[in-house]
Amino acid sequence: MTTPAARRLRADAEHNTARILAAAEEVLAADPAASLERIGEAAGLTRATVHRRFASRQALLDALTEQLNQRYLSALAQSKVGNPPPLVAFRRLTEIVFDLKVSHRYAMDLVSAQDNCRSALSPEVAAGLEEIFAQLRESGEITATSPAWCRQVYLALLNEVHELPDDTTDLVEAGRSRAELVVRAVVGALGGPRRHP
Amino acid sequence: MTTPAARRLRADAEHNTARILAAAEEVLAADPAASLERIGEAAGLTRATVHRRFASRQALLDALTEQLNQRYLSALAQSKVGNPPPLVAFRRLTEIVFDLKVSHRYAMDLVSAQDNCRSALSPEVAAGLEEIFAQLRESGEITATSPAWCRQVYLALLNEVHELPDDTTDLVEAGRSRAELVVRAVVGALGGPRRHP
DNA sequence: CCTAACTGATACACACCTGTCGCACTTACC
DNA sequence: GGTAAGTGCGACAGGTGTGTATCAGTTAGG
DSSP: OOSOOSSOOOHHHHHHHHHHHHHHHHHHHHOTTOOHHHHHHHTTSOHHHHHHHSSSHHHHHHHHHHHHHHHHHHHHHHHTTTOOOHHHHHHHHHHHHHHHHHHOHHHHHHHHSOSSSOOOSOHHHHHHHHHHHHHHHHTTSOOOOOHHHHHHHHHHHHHHHHTOOSOOHHHHHHTSOHHHHHHHHHHHHTTSSOOOO | OOSOOSSOOOHHHHHHHHHHHHHHHHHHHHOTTOOHHHHHHHTTSOHHHHHHHSSSHHHHHHHHHHHHHHHHHHHHHHHTTTOOOHHHHHHHHHHHHHHHHHHOHHHHHHHHSOSSSOOOSOHHHHHHHHHHHHHHHHTTSOOOOOHHHHHHHHHHHHHHHHTOOSOOHHHHHHTSOHHHHHHHHHHHHTTSSOOOO
16 A cells, blocks of 8 residues: 555656655664655655655655565575575575665664554564574574564664674674674574573 | 752652653653653643753653663662672673663663664663673673673663563573573573684 | 656645743642 | 742743645656
């Protein structure tokens, strides 16, 4: 419903909707309470045009979350090409999603922030993540069983690594990328080498 | 500066400031954009009175963060009585802070949400946490070295456990409290039994 | 090239929040 | 019990964001 698509938009109009979404992501990441005026300005458009593409502020936000869910799905698909071992797939996914975190910070916060015990994460994405963690568990990488717990820990640590200051002493220690740091932390948090006898 | 204290308030007035703070926590936790009117209403007071106690909305928010920082300090002190081993102190701290998370959810989000790479967490609290993690590292419980990383991972996982749905399958598995779950996850994430050779 | 689609500009109505008064009334506290 | 402090009520001014509408000008696309 976010994209009525009753009739196809003209090419430039469709291009502008993309610019609005990009501008919204950029502006709202800096200030979640930014007005539609500032978003339009950042997109090089007028507030009126923003309203023409998105009936309300909420509609714009919904479009942002939908866009992010699409990229999530794409990331999940990409991580599974070639049927790699679970840990490799997980690492691939983390690298892609980490880039998403950089370019879609606000949308990710929006999706994670549930209003009433309800996450905006699409069921398909949730299922994809659940599958990843199920495979990690089957191959003995983790021991945690609750899909919700695995998912939340993953997204939370991803978030923290992204907001980590630039004195990356821990990264130097590990000598790897930030994605690798996330993978290790998540695996550790979810019971890597099971420690309770 | 949050509490001018030029002259002591009358007893009932001071009592009302506490009610305002409590109401603010409750209302803002449900809706971070709630108006001062609704906060006053929840406190059984008028908006005018809220303005009398707190010059501006920002002043009220500052008072909330200051209050939370005080409770943080208290929690840190409580966790260290009797000079327990680091892991025990850490577990105690987690239990207390977990209760804080329940009763001061909005304030904790407020403190964690840095506006410009700047956390509202008081330096004293940050130092206290750093000390805890330093002791955990010295006793071999964790391997991570960056204080910021440890702190962020800790608060993030605490947050996720709190927002965990009620189907606590993982808790049943562990057979322990939620605080115990946090402790294990944090220790695991921060390199419990060091895994890289 | 010509029409339909799209945009910019502007204005309006509406709603909400903030901050500040002033005044009558109630309450705490010496 | 009397005084000063505190509160409720109402009102006002100022600001900001939202959503809608109109109209003239520009651009895409058959």
